[in-house]
Amino acid sequence: MTKILKFFLFIIFYFLLSGPAQAAELYFEPRPATYMVGDDFSLSLILxxxxxxVNAVDINILVPxxxxxxxxxxxxxxxQLWLNEPSFLSAASGMTIHLAGGIPGGAxxxxxTVAKINFEAAAIGEGNIAFLPESAILLxxxxxxxxxxxxxxxxxxxxxxKPKTAEAVSSRPEKPDETQKERTDRKKPARFEIxxxxxxxxxxxxxxxxxxxxxxxxxVSHYEVKLEKEPFKIARSPYLIKDISARSVIKVRAYDTEGNYRESVYPGLLKRFWWWITNFVDRLRL
Structure with missing residues (x-):
């Protein structure tokens, strides 16, 4: 009787004193379903x-x-900070995806949403998308x-x-239908900081x-960076900074796929104005 009582007391105290397990969850949305060969579809990786x-992730995914x-x-x-660009490589059992980045200050x-992955259904069969054991989320x-x-x-x-369908007939047999791409996006990408x-x-x-x-x-299509008097160069984030002065001006442009761009400048206008004032005062003292 005493042993049984001690056992139940141990169980009670174990659950009372044990803190909640630290964990995080990764999943895809929408849930994978049924696709036809040749279908294009997208899945969002959710954290x-x-x-x-958390402030960092290192995720490895196996795609059949x-x-x-x-x-x-x-x-x-x-x-907000990608250690490497999202990548995918062919492997013996399918394709592997690697996503690694950080969140300054944590979140x-x-x-x-970690990333949105675009797929094409390539072959008939059943399968699953799996997270590899080396994946990690850091506190x-x-x-x-x-x-x-x-x-x-x-x-x-x-x-x-894919089911067989009848061949489509042009609405104007004398002149086949043509798809004209119109520019519908005239807005710049969202404002951002360097x-x-x-x-x-x-x-x-x-x-x-x-x-x-x-x-x-x-x-967003791509980014371009300009350091001092150098021309704009296509760049990725993070971008290595070398041989610049303490008062260097850096410009970054973000382009969307329609050619619109948003430009950010470091430092901000007030700091640049303060530099101008101090330079002017220094020259007067000479």
Missing amino acids: DTEGQS KLLRVKDISKDGSIL ITSKG NDGQGTKLDLKTTGGPLFEVIP LFGQDPRVFNGEKFISFFTTDEASG
């Missing part, structure tokens, strides 16, 4: 930090041969603590044959800038 602040990865979009991502989210605790990772990836999906950073894991501890924005209508 739920379950009330905890039934699917082909077409591209990966960072638009709308909660990640708590119940439904944060914003200054120590890089790894959270337990719950992955709700891997629901089964099916690729079926952030300075320095991290031993990035560029061997050298200083760099990072930048990120979105474009709701057509998506």
Whole structure:
């Protein structure tokens, strides 16, 4: 009787004194379903930090041969600093996707988009998209603590044959239909800031800038960076900064797929004006 009582007391105290397990969840939305060969579709990779602040992710995903990865979009991502551009490579069992980046200052989210992945259904069969065990989500605790990772990836999906359809007939037989691409997006990408950073894991501890924005209508195409009197160059974030003076002016342009661009300048207008004043005063003293 005494042993049984001790056992139940142990169980009670264990659950009372044990804190909640630190964990985060990754899953795809919408859930993979049924596709036809040749179909293009997109899945958003979602992160739920379950009330905890996280500042870095390193995610590896295995995609079966039934699917082909077409591209990966960072638009709308909660990640503000990408250690590497999202990548995908062919592997013996399919394709692997690697996503690695950070969130300066950390973030708590119940439904944060990490990336949007565009697929093509390539072959008939059933399969699943799986998270590899080396994937990690890091706490914003200054120590890089790894959270337990719950992955709700891997629901089964099916690729079926495309049904045969009658050949389409032109509405104007004397002149085949032509698709004319009209420019419908005339808005610039969203405003953004140029952030300075320095991290031993990035560029061997050298200083760099990072930048990120979105474009709701057509998506961000690319970025261009201009240092001092140099011409604009196509660039990616983070961007290594070398041999610049303490009062260098840096410009970054974000272009959307329709050619509209938004330009940000570092430092801001007030600081540049202050530089101009101090330079003017220094010259008067000469």
